[in-house]
Every structure is written in structure tokens, then in C-alpha cells.
Amino acid sequence: MLEFGWQNQIISINLDNEKHKIFGIEEETAHNYLGGRGLGVKLLCERISKNINPLSSKNYIIFATGPITATSVYTSGRFSAVSKSPLTGTIADANSGGIWGVSFKKCGYDSLMLTGAAKSPIYMYIDDNDVKIEDAQKLWGLNTHETTNKLLEIYGNRAKILCIGPAGENLVKFASIMNDKNRALGRGGLGAVMGSKKIKAIVVKGNKEVKIADKDKLDFFLNETKKWLDAITITGRSLPTFGTAVLVNIINEFGLFPIRNFQEGYSDLADKVSGESIKENILVRKTGCYKCPIACGRLTEVDGKTGKGPEYETVWALGPELGIFDLKKITKANYRCNELGIDTISTGVTIGCAMELKEKGFFNEAPSFGEVDKLGSLIEDITYRNGIGNELAEGSKILAESKSHPEFAMQVKGLELPAYDPRGAQGQGLAYATSNRGGCHLRAYIIGPELLGVPTLFDRFQTYNKPDLVIRTQNINAMLDSIIICKFTAFAISEDFYSRLLTAVTGIKFSSEDLMTIGERIWNLERLFNIREGFSKKDDILPKRFLTEPLKKGGSKGKVVKLDEMLSEYYTARGWDQDGTPLKTTLEKLGLKELTVNV
Ligand code: SF4
Known part of the structure; x- marks a missing residue:
């Protein structure tokens, strides 16, 4: 019997018939896979057949918290989503911070498994006593911030919202799922899996506390954890002061900061987009996920608009990867990716691939490296699959193969590479x-x-x-x-x-x-x-x-x-x-x- 840590309930919903069932976690599964990614992988492998189309109703998307989620353990607000990826065809998981996972677990569940597909757009509402499937026709087409605001109007500020934007609806292969407005389950195109099932959003509002086996011991360990987190330079000073973009100058000095689709590994201009420059020019304040003393997140402001980020990977993918070093324009592009629900790494690296194809004479319609003024419209075109955006929406591997030059796609197994050469x-x-x-x-x-x-x-x-x-x-x-x-x-x-x-x-x-x-x-x-x-x-x-x-x-x-x-x-x-x-x-x-x- 799993009495502590886990809520010991999994909810499974088949959208073909809107039936749901609730069952416990086998003790052996909990011991061997814990929760989050491990539990999601185990549940997925038991359920989906070989070679299914990831965007078909046969795929599953499984949200899973872990045994420490929603406890007093530092940074324990995280949760995972596991599915077969439409971008890579591999198993895929992504995890996110924020507060949605905490509220979901407090509804009394460890995991939510979704399969089948709704006939028209829906959203789900889950609380301590209820699971409802509601019509989302009026939300379909809205961006992630608009969707979140509408649902908060209905359910109040205690509700926590996870949703997709237009990129997920349009089955962009690297669409993300966003929670709490600006936190992302970014990689592997899981937003497209939600879009294929016509799930616009999942609203949660939980109150059930998680039981702890030994609270005194936990308090002691948390005290020790805090001392360690404060004492180590990276967690005690670098990340809180400069955010993850503190890495820009470090990685550039080591010569593995990718420039222009990984053609170079160093740039004299890197400092323009560093954590230090973010702090000096656009930072409003630092932000953190649930129970996080590190607070690596950045609330920033550009031209009167506030938003979250950019993080290290994003400032690179929408910047130096494309030969762009304009921090404000990169930040605006990041805000827009969050609203549209699209993974910033895959977006940037796929655009970088298109730019190199253009440079080498194989894709004349694409923009050139450094053409910052075309960045915003290209992100919109990818999201809505307009013009060349429709080709880019399939990801860099398929794009480069379609031009007979797969060597210009910087990817492994179809997933675009991050910011380390x-x-x-x-x-x-x-x-x-x-x-x-x-x-x-x-x-x-x-x-x-x-x-x-x-x-x-x-x-x-x-x-x-x-x-x-x-x-x-x-x-x-x-x-x-x-x-x-x-x-x-x-x-x-x-x-x-x-x-x-x-x-x-x-x-x-x-x-x-x-x-x-x-x-x-x-x-x-x-x-x-x-x-x-x-x-x-x-x-x-x-x-x-x-x-x-x-x-x-x-x-x-x-x-x-x-x-x-x-x-x-x-x-x-x-x-x-x-x-x-x-x-x-x-x-x-x-x-x-x-x-x-x-x-
Ligand atoms: S704020 Fe940063 S350090 Fe803290 S949990 Fe979130 S991602 Fe981790």
C-alpha cells in the first residue's frame, strides 16, 4: 500500500467515448519507476502498439507527477508528459516546472493518461471530486495566454492552466505544451499530440495534501539541502543573479557556442545576449518555480511588454544560431513562441537549417543569416503553416532531406540540437x-x-x-x-x-x-x-x-x-x-x- 508520497491514483480517459477509469499504482511499479518520466514510460510501453502514427488517436499522452511533487521538497513542482513523438518517432518525455503539477497532484492523482481523440475541440476540468470534459470551440484558435486568461475568468485564480496554442492545433511537429502561461513542456512536439486529440487545455484545482512519512527527518534534510544550494556558486549565486543565460559567455569562451547553424563555435558579439546583458538591459526581476530557492527564471520587459525569459537555450536558438545578436528582438520572438506554443530550440535550429540551405544555394525563398526583421513573421508562418513555414513546421530533418541536403540539419533522431557544439x-x-x-x-x-x-x-x-x-x-x-x-x-x-x-x-x-x-x-x-x-x-x-x-x-x-x-x-x-x-x-x-x- 502506497500510503505516503504518491496519491496512489491514476486517471485514464479515452476521448473516443469520453469514459474514464481510476486505478491505483502497483507497488512494484512505484518502487521500480517512481513517477514522472519513469512512470510515464512504463505506462506508455504497456499500452501502445508498434508503429502507430503519433498523431493518431491510438497514441497516448501521459502526464505524471512524482512521489515528492507538491511536498515541501525544494523544486518539487515539476511534472512530466510522455508520448510517442511526432517529430522523432521515438519515445519522448518533456518536463516542466511552475505550479500546474502541484495543483494536479493535489486533485488526488499521480498521473493522467489520455488516448483516443475528441471529435471537436474540448478542454478538461479536474478537481478533488470531479472530472469534466467541456466544449472548447470558443478557445480553439486562441494563443496560450488568451486561453489561460479566459479559463481563469471561468474558474478563478486558484485554477492552474495547461494548454496548447495555435502551433499545437496546426500539428506543427515541434509544438510545445505551455503551463502557467510561460512554462513549457517544450521538446518533441507533444503539443501536436494534444492538438491531434483536439485537447485545448487541462484546468486543475486541487486541495488534497500529500502525506509525508517522516516530517521531522524531511525538515532536517531540507535544512541541509538549503545550505548546500546556497553554498555552491552555480546554485547560490550564478543562476539566481544571471539566470541560465549566465552560460553564454562561459560556453562562448570554451569555443562551443554554436553560431550560424553550428558553422562556428565562438563569436565576439556573444556578450550582447548574455545573462549579464539581460540583467543590465531588460530584467524586471528574477522568478522561480514552486518551492525553488534558486529562482533561475527571468521576468523581463521590452518596449512596454513584460514576459518570461529568454533562457540560455532560447536566447541562443533565436539569436546567435541565426547570426542575430539583438537582445530585444530575440526576447520579443521568445515571448511570441510562448504565446503560439512552439518549442524555441527546434524553431531556431530549423530556421538555422533553412538559412544555411539558402546560403549554400538550395533554398532561395528562405531568409539569410542575420535577417532579424524576418524572424517574427517566419515564426508566425511556421505556426500557421503559411508559405515556406509549412515546410519548416515539419522540423529540420525533413526540411533538409526535402532539399536533398540532410547534412545541414543539426539534429539527432530528428530532434534539433541545443546550444553546445x-x-x-x-x-x-x-x-x-x-x-x-x-x-x-x-x-x-x-x-x-x-x-x-x-x-x-x-x-x-x-x-x-x-x-x-x-x-x-x-x-x-x-x-x-x-x-x-x-x-x-x-x-x-x-x-x-x-x-x-x-x-x-x-x-x-x-x-x-x-x-x-x-x-x-x-x-x-x-x-x-x-x-x-x-x-x-x-x-x-x-x-x-x-x-x-x-x-x-x-x-x-x-x-x-x-x-x-x-x-x-x-x-x-x-x-x-x-x-x-x-x-x-x-x-x-x-x-x-x-x-x-x-x-
Ligand atoms: S526556477 Fe529554475 S532552478 Fe528553480 S525549479 Fe524552476 S527551473 Fe529549476
């Missing part, structure tokens, strides 16, 4: 290539050990020992995404500390080894899903540029990624064969079985 950090290259959801820095944040020296500094240009480092970091991040807690806390606290926090909340004894095994189990289950969908070693690859074109200037000059030196060792250390398939012994150790073809 892997030629400047070998482990990051391996982490991108092997990521289960495609080109992502958050599956394994190798920048910590390779650049920032956290927890220990590794030589960023060496391949030696990187497979072990990447595996360990991938497993840790799968576990953090399932507890579910903000990854930035990992700069200050260790697995051992997480295991004590989790034990105090749930009353179940977790060791740090247990948590690492949980992370490994989740990673392998995701891999099994992808293998069933046809992914293999051939997809654990980087764009050719990173393997054959050395960077020309900056702190990583002359470097390429030596993926071949690391991949085989990575498979062996994972307990996989040389095609990247988990061995039977590995699956047995983790209590997993090969996924059957059809469920």
Missing part, C-alpha cells in the same frame, strides 16, 4: 548520439563535468572514460526526472542525499544504488521502445559536420567528435550488443523483458 566536449557528443529522445542536453548534462568541473572536472577533449561518465549521467537524469526534481539541484546534492529525501517522504527505504538502478531500468526500457520502432546503431549518430569539419576558431579550434572511439565501449558498458540492443542478461538484471510487437 559537441566538438568542444567529447562526452556531450556521445550523449547526444545515444540520447533516447534525440538531440538533447538534458538526458545527460555532461557540460557539468566536462566544462564546469561539477562534480569533478574531466578533460573535455579526451574520449577516455567518457562512455562510463555518459552512462552514469544518463541514469542519474532518468532518476531525477522520475522523483521528479529540478536537475539544477544536482549541482549541489548527490544521489545519496536524494535517496534520503525520498525515503523521508515515502517511508520506503531507497539507497543511492537503488536510485541508480531505477535510472538504468528506465533508460533500457526507453531503448527497448525505440528498438521496437526500428531505431538501432544507425541512429546513434551525429550530423556529419561534427565528425569531419574541425571548428575554425575559438577555444575548441581544430576539434571534431571522435564518436567511433566511444560508441562501441558505450554499448559494452551498457550491457548491450554491438548493434545497441540490450543483452538478455542486462534485461534480467533490471527485471525487464523485450517489448512485444503489439500490445
Whole structure:
């Protein structure tokens, strides 16, 4: 019986017939997958069949909180969404902060599973006693801020709103889901999955507190956590003072700050878009998610309009990636992406791909690098699938393939890469290539050990020992995404500390080894899903540029990624064969079985 931490209720709704059922979480599932990403992956793998179209009614989208969500644990407001991605065809999860996940869990549920598709637009309302499906015809077409405002008028300010914008409605392959107006489940196009099911929004209003097993012990650990978070420079000073864009000058100095679709790794102009410049020119105040003492968020103001961000990845993707260094115009583009419900990283990198295709003479209709005045209208065109925007709305991989030049798409498994050129950090290259959801820095944040020296500094240009480092970091991040807690806390606290926090909340004894095994189990289950969908070693690859074109200037000059030196060792250390398939012994150790073809 799961008495503490979990609410021990999952709600499943089939939109084909609007029927819902509620059931508990099996104890074994809770012990082995926790919640968030892990629980969502487990539930998805049990339910969807091979090769379904991610935008068909057969797909699921599963929202899941974790055992510490909505407790007093720092940064415990996070929740995940898991689905089959329309952008990549892989399993995908995204997680978000803000407050929506807290209110959802306080309705008395750990997870919400949605399948089927409504015939016309709907939204859902969930509280402690009720689950309702309402007509959303009048909301369809509104942007995420307008939608949120309308629903708050109906349900009052205590209601928390998650919704899609026009990009999700128009099935843009990298549409995001927005919650609390400006927090994003950004990556993998999960907004399009909601759009395909005609779900405009989910309103939650919960009051049921989460029970804690040992409150005194938890208070003690929280006290210690706060001391660590305050004492470490990154969490105690850098992120609170400058936000995540504090990384701009650091990454640029190391020479892996991608410029003009990853053609260069350094720019003299980078400081114009740095966290320091944001603080000096547009910052109103810092903001934070639920129970977060770090508060890396930025409330900014440009030309009389206030909004959230830009974060590091966004200021880069809508800026230097496109040869643009105008902070105010980048910030306005970021505000608009949030309103339209579109992932800023994939938007920027897909536009960057179009710009390079134009530069090389393969896409005359596209804008050129640095053409900042065309940025706003192109974002609208992608969202509404107008003109060339319709081509870009499919993502960089399909765009570049359609022009017969796939080498200009900076993606892995179809997901556009974030703001770290892997030629400047070998482990990051391996982490991108092997990521289960495609080109992502958050599956394994190798920048910590390779650049920032956290927890220990590794030589960023060496391949030696990187497979072990990447595996360990991938497993840790799968576990953090399932507890579910903000990854930035990992700069200050260790697995051992997480295991004590989790034990105090749930009353179940977790060791740090247990948590690492949980992370490994989740990673392998995701891999099994992808293998069933046809992914293999051939997809654990980087764009050719990173393997054959050395960077020309900056702190990583002359470097390429030596993926071949690391991949085989990575498979062996994972307990996989040389095609990247988990061995039977590995699956047995983790209590997993090969996924059957059809469920
Ligand atoms: S550190 Fe930033 S992203 Fe993490 S919980 Fe705090 S405000 Fe949210």
C-alpha cells in the first residue's frame, strides 16, 4: 500500500467515448519507476502498439507527477508528459516546472493518461471530486495566454492552466505544451499530440495534501539541502543573479557556442545576449518555480511588454544560431513562441537549417543569416503553416532531406540540437548520439563535468572514460526526472542525499544504488521502445559536420567528435550488443523483458 508520497491514483480517459477509469499504482511499479518520466514510460510501453502514427488517436499522452511533487521538497513542482513523438518517432518525455503539477497532484492523482481523440475541440476540468470534459470551440484558435486568461475568468485564480496554442492545433511537429502561461513542456512536439486529440487545455484545482512519512527527518534534510544550494556558486549565486543565460559567455569562451547553424563555435558579439546583458538591459526581476530557492527564471520587459525569459537555450536558438545578436528582438520572438506554443530550440535550429540551405544555394525563398526583421513573421508562418513555414513546421530533418541536403540539419533522431557544439566536449557528443529522445542536453548534462568541473572536472577533449561518465549521467537524469526534481539541484546534492529525501517522504527505504538502478531500468526500457520502432546503431549518430569539419576558431579550434572511439565501449558498458540492443542478461538484471510487437 502506497500510503505516503504518491496519491496512489491514476486517471485514464479515452476521448473516443469520453469514459474514464481510476486505478491505483502497483507497488512494484512505484518502487521500480517512481513517477514522472519513469512512470510515464512504463505506462506508455504497456499500452501502445508498434508503429502507430503519433498523431493518431491510438497514441497516448501521459502526464505524471512524482512521489515528492507538491511536498515541501525544494523544486518539487515539476511534472512530466510522455508520448510517442511526432517529430522523432521515438519515445519522448518533456518536463516542466511552475505550479500546474502541484495543483494536479493535489486533485488526488499521480498521473493522467489520455488516448483516443475528441471529435471537436474540448478542454478538461479536474478537481478533488470531479472530472469534466467541456466544449472548447470558443478557445480553439486562441494563443496560450488568451486561453489561460479566459479559463481563469471561468474558474478563478486558484485554477492552474495547461494548454496548447495555435502551433499545437496546426500539428506543427515541434509544438510545445505551455503551463502557467510561460512554462513549457517544450521538446518533441507533444503539443501536436494534444492538438491531434483536439485537447485545448487541462484546468486543475486541487486541495488534497500529500502525506509525508517522516516530517521531522524531511525538515532536517531540507535544512541541509538549503545550505548546500546556497553554498555552491552555480546554485547560490550564478543562476539566481544571471539566470541560465549566465552560460553564454562561459560556453562562448570554451569555443562551443554554436553560431550560424553550428558553422562556428565562438563569436565576439556573444556578450550582447548574455545573462549579464539581460540583467543590465531588460530584467524586471528574477522568478522561480514552486518551492525553488534558486529562482533561475527571468521576468523581463521590452518596449512596454513584460514576459518570461529568454533562457540560455532560447536566447541562443533565436539569436546567435541565426547570426542575430539583438537582445530585444530575440526576447520579443521568445515571448511570441510562448504565446503560439512552439518549442524555441527546434524553431531556431530549423530556421538555422533553412538559412544555411539558402546560403549554400538550395533554398532561395528562405531568409539569410542575420535577417532579424524576418524572424517574427517566419515564426508566425511556421505556426500557421503559411508559405515556406509549412515546410519548416515539419522540423529540420525533413526540411533538409526535402532539399536533398540532410547534412545541414543539426539534429539527432530528428530532434534539433541545443546550444553546445559537441566538438568542444567529447562526452556531450556521445550523449547526444545515444540520447533516447534525440538531440538533447538534458538526458545527460555532461557540460557539468566536462566544462564546469561539477562534480569533478574531466578533460573535455579526451574520449577516455567518457562512455562510463555518459552512462552514469544518463541514469542519474532518468532518476531525477522520475522523483521528479529540478536537475539544477544536482549541482549541489548527490544521489545519496536524494535517496534520503525520498525515503523521508515515502517511508520506503531507497539507497543511492537503488536510485541508480531505477535510472538504468528506465533508460533500457526507453531503448527497448525505440528498438521496437526500428531505431538501432544507425541512429546513434551525429550530423556529419561534427565528425569531419574541425571548428575554425575559438577555444575548441581544430576539434571534431571522435564518436567511433566511444560508441562501441558505450554499448559494452551498457550491457548491450554491438548493434545497441540490450543483452538478455542486462534485461534480467533490471527485471525487464523485450517489448512485444503489439500490445
Ligand atoms: S532552478 Fe529554475 S527551473 Fe529549476 S525549479 Fe528553480 S526556477 Fe524552476
